[in-house]
Amino acid sequence: MTSPSAPVVTTGYPWPIETTRLANGLRVVVSADRSSPVVCVNLWYDVGSRHEPAGQTGFAHLFEHLMFEGSVHVRKTEHMRLVQGNGGSLNATTNPDRTNYFETLPAEHLELALWLEADRMGGLVPALTQETLDNQREVVKNERRQRYENVPYGDAWLRLLELLYPPGHPYHHATIGSMADLNAASLDTFKAFHQQYYAPNNCVLTVVGDTSKDEVFALAEKYFGALEPVADIPPAPSGHLTGPATTPVRETVTAAVPAPRIYLSHRTHPFGTAGYDAVTVLATILGNGRGSRLYQRLADGKRIAQPDYVGSYGVDLAHAAAPLIITATAKDGVDVAELEDGLSEVVASLVTEPVTEDELSRAKALLTTAWWRSMSTVGGRADTLGRYATQFGDPATVAYRLPQWLAVTADDVTEAAAYALKPESRVTLTYLPEDDK
Amino acid sequence: MTLVATRPGTGEARPYTFPEIRRVSVRGGTVIAAHLPGQLLASAMLMLDAGAAHEPDGREGTATVLAKSLEEGTATRDSAAYALALEGLGAELSPSVDWDSFRVGVSAPVPLLLDAVRLAAEAARTPRLDPADVLRVRDDEVTALRMDWAQPGPRADATLRSDLFGTGRFGRPLHGDPASVAAVTVADVLAFHRSWLLTPGVLLIAGDLDTLDLAALGEAAFDGTTATAPAAGGTLPWTTRDQRRVILVDRPGSVQSTLRLGHRAPERANPDYVPMTLAATVLGGAFTSRLNHLIREVKGYTYGIRGSYAMSRRFGRFEVAAGVQTAVTVPAIVDTLGEIDRTQVDGVTEDELAVARSWRAGQLSVEMQTPGAIVGALGTLVLHGLPDDYYPAVRREYLEATVDQVSAAAAAHLNPKGLTLVVEGDAAAFRDELIAAGVGEVVDAEI
Incomplete structure (x- = not known):
């Protein structure tokens, strides 16, 4: 058998990368690739479960759910309907480090996706209702049952984190949170959470696919440019550890x-x-x-x-x-x-x-x-x-x-x-x- | 307010295209390849007409044991040497079995794909199948199935399948159950290989065809094959039911109930495929579908619920699947039946259909970016005898489907009064309530 060697790799990213930063601090990243007529819009908010104080475990993730429930110009469930109803796939995830939101659509709907993301970055709080919070709290509790409680070994990750990281460490508790904390969540806490962390200067907007740097930069300015930055966003508690654990x-x-x-x-x-x-x-x-x-x-x-x-x-x-x-x-x-x-x-x-x-x-x-x-x-x-x-x-x-x-x-x-x-x-x-x- | 209030319009759409398809015939087999210029990875799949439907009664899982035995050494190298050779290319073998086919897939950087296909063919055509290895793999598969069956879902799936398809191969789980796999013998595995894995089959390729040598790939895949392909079996007979059945699968202490509601439906080749798919999308396919909207977004009973038709070459079925909180098991079932019934009787609305149309059409672009996805799409063409222009054509059919067509498909192919409802959960917590709800006669599963 002949054995051609693998190609020599000098870069893990052979596509163009263009960046800019809007006056309000939003960082915008564009990587054009016109080989398929699709485009992905992705936002990383620098907030995850590591930011949650004691008694509020699971809040970053429950908040992620609320981001799909409507904003100033988008009715409840309309976000999903507009993305899927224009051929797109979408989701969001929360982990200890961050929360990300993303949708891939046929490229002609790029502007729609940016409009939707800007509306929930800048206009979520007025649309948040107790009814929505109560509904999504139940959905998240069902997610916890389905993923962690109702399957053999399902809680291993929750247990490992508590054993690996000391109490008070930002990784000590799992992103899904506890049922007790989820039950205690109040609407005002979530409004404050959004006002604190969902700011343009705490986010990276990335667009990849069938578009151009000029188009994305102009649309980012149009939809996100007037959003106010938030001053002095508090960092998560320090994750510093002196090294590997010393006791098994x-x-x-x-x-x-x-x-x-x-x-x-x-x-x-x-x-x-x-x-x-x-x-x-x-x-x-x-x-x-x-x-x-x-x-x-x-x-x-x-x-x-x-x-x-x-x-x-x-x-x-x-x-x-x-x-x-x-x-x-x-x-x-x-x-x-x-x-x-x-x-x-x-x-x-x-x-x-x-x-x-x-x-x-x-x-x-x-x-x-x-x-x-x-x-x-x-x-x-x-x-x-x-x-x-x-x-x-x-x-x-x-x-x-x-x-x-x-x-x-x-x-x-x-x-x-x-x-x-x-x-x-x-x-x-x-x-x-x-x-x- | 600093937000733009007006929802933007749609930009100019590029015309939809599926990658260019090329064919090469070599050594009795056919290579079918899709051109993806510039892709750094390439995917290959050897597809053989050797599905689980060929397994003998009582030995369900034979093909799966064979699939898992392929990497236990070949005629020319032992299992450790094989693993090192293949993984040294950055490739891993993915053998899989479905009702209609046996597939051996492999992906690798483009310059390494030929070597990866040679190794995949070596495992598929000339596996060592040492009896001791086959027995060990079989026993491991029995254990793996027991692991799987400890999860919520597989027992409910098996119960529904048995009720819908009765005795015989199609009423048994695709990969068998712990008892049927335990009964598989070395002779069964060797016979399955001899009968079904030595036909040439087709080799599906997706990658940069400016670099890939299709004839060489075909020679690697079809070398040494002799047998001729069998004729595919006909569609299975079935009749519409007029009574519901409710079957309980007990899982004491379960904090959720696993719901599987289903009935038989036409096979893939039926002319209503597109309107049926759209009707199921409105009912349970997209996030804003009727079921997910009511059961998740309004009631908060579940993390997610979906409904769909699965249509294979020889049979079809409709199914709704969800996990719901134990305490609301019965209201969730009643609401679910209500939405299926409403869709069957009243059909769909233009607003709902507009979402379903665009979503199905757009997914043909959005979900087909990778070599692996394109190879899967080629597999669908081969399995169902579809033409090379199928994807652009079905996209047009989705976009042109009318409310009347889709509502007619829902009326004809949804049968809420003949559903089988399998409920896997803590039966003591909801049995009496379920009986009182009167949705159908309640019996306990024999599983």
């Missing part, structure tokens, strides 16, 4: 689950740092794909882990050391202690058995494909540009991520493992089926 933490949950499962987790480095690039490569070597160490040694090899449920991944958070999560589920008849020993052994091997050239190039090839897949839609590109503009101040830094992954060495991976994956910094979350009580 362990929690065992007996629940209605079909098989024993273990999550090992460590705080590593913040997303965007060289250390986290090494962790990204490490996670791929350790637990992504059939050629990974976990698969080869525990699913194949010892055959103690279920092949469909073994893996490792980093959660790309930027405002404090981000988690690496390593998980495996026991095969029938395998004792959970044996599985944990197996997992610990494979994790330790990252320090004691140097990563081979084959392992490194396999990981880099998979990461390369994953990168280009995320860049293959205008929506994927817009969200990535919005992230880099928000978190690193310059969307053009997006071009460096892939080359930086590809520059990670075997020594970098060993060093990252030695720093972040020590047994004494480990969180171990174990689920046991109720029958095993």
Whole structure:
């Protein structure tokens, strides 16, 4: 078999990037690509669950729901109807770091999307009603039931965050929030939340696709230019941590689950740092794909882990050391202690058995494909540009991520493992089926 | 106020086009390729007429066990060497089984696609299928199905399918259940491979065809194939029901109830495909559809509810699916039945249809940007024997559909009085209320 080598990658973003900043502080990013007649409009607001004070968990996310319920010139549910009714796809997400809103439409509806986004940035508060809040509070409580409470292992992420980050840390609580806090949410709190954070100077507007810099800059000025900035937006509480944890933490949950499962987790480095690039490569070597160490040694090899449920991944958070999560589920008849020993052994091997050239190039090839897949839609590109503009101040830094992954060495991976994956910094979350009580 | 009060108009639309399609015949097979100039990734899919419908009774899941065994080594390398070779290209194999076809997909950067397709074909055509490996994969699949069936949904899906399609292959879950997979033997897997995976099939490609060598890709995919493709089976007979059935699947302690409401419907080739799709979009397809508006946005009973027709080559069905809070299970069911009934009796309005038309038409651009999506679109053409100009044509049909046509399709193809309602949840919490609501005879599932 011939083996042509992969193309040499010098940039992870071979499309144009144009930026401007309106007088009110709104940053505008444009990346034109006329290969498909579609356009994506994406807004990153620099507010997430890390900004929530005690007693208000889940508010940033519930607020995201309210953004679809009407604004000064847009009736309740009309936002959805106008986007879908013009052929578009839309959504929004909230995580600890930020809240993003996005829609991809046939390009002739670009101006509509900008008008809709400006109306809810500048005109949400007068349209907020108690009825809407009550309705969306119920919807969010159903989202919590559906995603976290009604599925086996569904609350693992909620538990891991509390074990990984100390009380008071902005990542200690999960974005979905608690039922008690959601029940206590008042309309005035949400009006104040919008007035505080949904400001042009706290947002990056990114447009990617079948348009031009001149068109987007002019439309941004037309629809967003007259919105007032907000002075002195308070930052989130500091996420500073002195390093990996120094005492291991362990929690065992007996629940209605079909098989024993273990999550090992460590705080590593913040997303965007060289250390986290090494962790990204490490996670791929350790637990992504059939050629990974976990698969080869525990699913194949010892055959103690279920092949469909073994893996490792980093959660790309930027405002404090981000988690690496390593998980495996026991095969029938395998004792959970044996599985944990197996997992610990494979994790330790990252320090004691140097990563081979084959392992490194396999990981880099998979990461390369994953990168280009995320860049293959205008929506994927817009969200990535919005992230880099928000978190690193310059969307053009997006071009460096892939080359930086590809520059990670075997020594970098060993060093990252030695720093972040020590047994004494480990969180171990174990689920046991109720029958095993 | 600093906001612009007037909603802007629409700019000038570019004409809709589907990527140029090219065909190459080589070694008894056909390569069908869509040209995506400038794309850095390319996708390939080997599509064989080897769907789950071919599985023997009682051995449902045979094709899935085969799909999961393909990477356990080939005639020329063991499983670890295979994983390293394929993943070293940045590629991963995605074998999948549906009712009508067996597909082996792979994506890679354009210069590496030929090597990735060679490896995909090596696994599909010459898998090692060592008996010990096949038995281990089978046992792992039984465990994986038990994991899956512990989630809300799969038991409700299986119950609905069984009620709508009765005994025989189509009344059983697509990937089998833990018992049927446990019964699969090595001989079953080897026979399925021998009978169905050695036909040439078609190779679907989406990528930059200025760089890709279609003949070489075809040779890689079709090398060593001999058998001829079987004739596709005919459509399944069915009749319209005139009574509702309510089937409870108990999940004690569940904080939500999983609803699956359905009835049989025509298969994909029926002439009402476009108006049926639009009617289902108005009822339950888009965010502002009748069901999501009432059950989520007005009542707050759910995080989301959807209704749709699934139409395969040999059968079709209508289904509404949702998870609702346990305490409001019965009111949610009553409201859902009300919306289905209203849509069947009164049809759709022009305002609603305008949203559905534009949404379906626009999605043909918005959701078809990637090589993977385009390969999937080519697969639809092949499976249903549709012409190369299908996508522009169906887009026009969506945009030109009238209220009368769509309302007539709703009247003809919605059957609220013959629905089967499967409710998976904490049955003790709502059984009496459900019986009292009188929506249909309530029975317990045998699952």
